[in-house]
Amino acid sequence: MARVLVIEDDRRTAAEIAAALGDHGFDVECAYNGRDGLLRATAEKYDAIVLDRMLPGDLDGLGVLATLRTIRTETPVLILSALSAVDERVRGLRAGGDDYLTKPFESVELTARLDVLIRRHAVPQRETTLRIGDLNVDLLTREVRRGGRAVELLPREYRLLEYLMRHAGRVVTRTMLFEEVWGYHYDPQTNVIDVHVGRLRRKLEEDGLPQMIHTVRGSGYVLRAAE
């Protein structure tokens, strides 16, 4: 079970985050100030850290992060912030953060992003093919085959599929897809991504093949091997 350290000064928010992560199957510990958080993060081994950007006292979120990175603790850090200003994100990532999430956020968004962070950290991506059930993707030739039959995809659709396959079995949110596949950072607040995924889905499930891309209500998608 993945261990996650939540450093958040507001105890109610911390409790909500802990509950959401616990429900998702993480083993969660909380620290309520920067000093305590830094102490724990260096003393014990965590798979990921959820770090509030604004912490009271002399050690704020970015301070904790900078210290961690200085002493070469490479635990992935997801920064939570009430500041959504465009360059706050840049600042957070420059300080060594691996991802940045603006409050208020949905719990699915947080857990899905943490999943990705922990996995990215654990598994080096060196494979040349991805295979989920009867779906095969050749990463070198960009050929997609389902049950032996070639599927023709547009470049953007291919990137969507690749991302979904790399995180097969896990929820990826619309915002994550938008960031990864289109490369822009904001919450598009539109169902355009659903339309894109719908197109990909139709191509994969042509001729009545069983469904692989499932919609998770209100949050995103998950790709699973067809039963």
Add this chain to the structure above:
Amino acid sequence: MSSVRLSDILRTTSFRLALLFLGLFGAASLIVFGFMYLQIARYASHGMDNWLHTELASRTETHSSERMRQLNARPVTDPEGRRPIALFDAEGRWVAGSQATLPSPMPPLDQPFEFVQQRGDEIAPFRGLLHRLGSGDILLVARDMRDIRHITELLVKAMGSGALVVLALGLTGAMLTGAVALGRIDGVTRAIERIVNGHLSERLPTDGRGGDVNRLIHVVNRMLDEIEQVMSEVKGVTENIAHDLRTPLTRLLAGLERVRRRDATAEEAADAIDEAIVETKDLLATFNALLRIAEIEAGARRAGFKTIDLITLASDVGDFYEPMAERKGVTLAVDNELADAASLSGDPSLLFEAIGNLVDNAIKFTPAGGRVSLRAFRRGDRLGIEVSDTGRGIPEGERDSVLRRFHRVDKSRGAPGSGLGLSLVAAVAKLHSFDLVIEDAGPGCRVILWYPDGAAGANSPGSQRPVLSDEALTGPQPRLA
């Protein structure tokens, strides 16, 4: 000016300045007067000494018998003894001439000296000259100094009364100036207090004349105009926000109360919770959008700015929205009229969002069968990006107000969206110093973002494809300088 107090006047700058000038003027006058006084006094004593010497010389030269005659006639020729001439023997005893006594000890001979003599009831100052004659007798020639003293006294008196008049006038003037200034400042202060208390339409009073203070007041009044306008806009925005958020909140509350009232089954309760979640998310999204716009509007910070290729940006937006257009039955065409790479400095995500909002709106308001086009072009040395549609267009009178928060062209109230899309576009345009122009495309609407003059075409080698992800920040391969 009713409440003007003396102590307040004394503290005004005007009064103190006036006082300072009065002091300086007084000091200068004193110096001039002192100089004049000294000159006059010196001239007078000089003239008197001359007279003494001349008189003495003429008496000395006269024959002794003739001199005795003149001396004996002296009480007659000079009955008041103002110009006494007298002869004393070697021991200093009076022999002949005017009534006079030698001061003792005897002053040096042939040098003017001052002494006093009894004249009637008073003791009068005299200036005299002594000379020893061949016979050993001593001749005194002297002159009453009261005339000269009188003249200089008159002079001092005239100067003194003049100074008093100047002082009185000066002080009165200073007080008046102070009072006027105080009254003016009181007026301004009262106006400011009324403004502070919420009367934003109040303005600082001017007296209609020119001058530095009036100029300052004019500038402050212009500033107040500006502030008042901004405040009324903010007020409008606040009202709009409250209005637009009340509806979903009411729906949310009604839904939750309904489940509570009706003893709902688990399934109904779950549905209600889902509905509530959707409503809440929408509300959150609206708040987030508002916050974002506020942050973008306030942002002079441009840490997220990179070199962006306009063509890439346009085709990315087109690519993203194309499926949505297709589903609606609208053609989305991306026309690139730029021959070469056209790079500009900006925040890629914000520009994508802004252009995306324009395209999203255009698709929304264009009926099936219509056409939306996204065009990047160059006119002279200006870059432009244009989104046009064949929809209903925006009436001319509303083209400014659509940029305001929550404004929706009335007929589209039913259409989805928060009414914040164009406000965000305006905010992003402002952050990037773009000109945002809304035109009639006849039919339809055309929105153009003009990249500022001369700033375009700043191509640097090796930056033809901008970095649109954060790899440049976190990854090992920095692609941009």
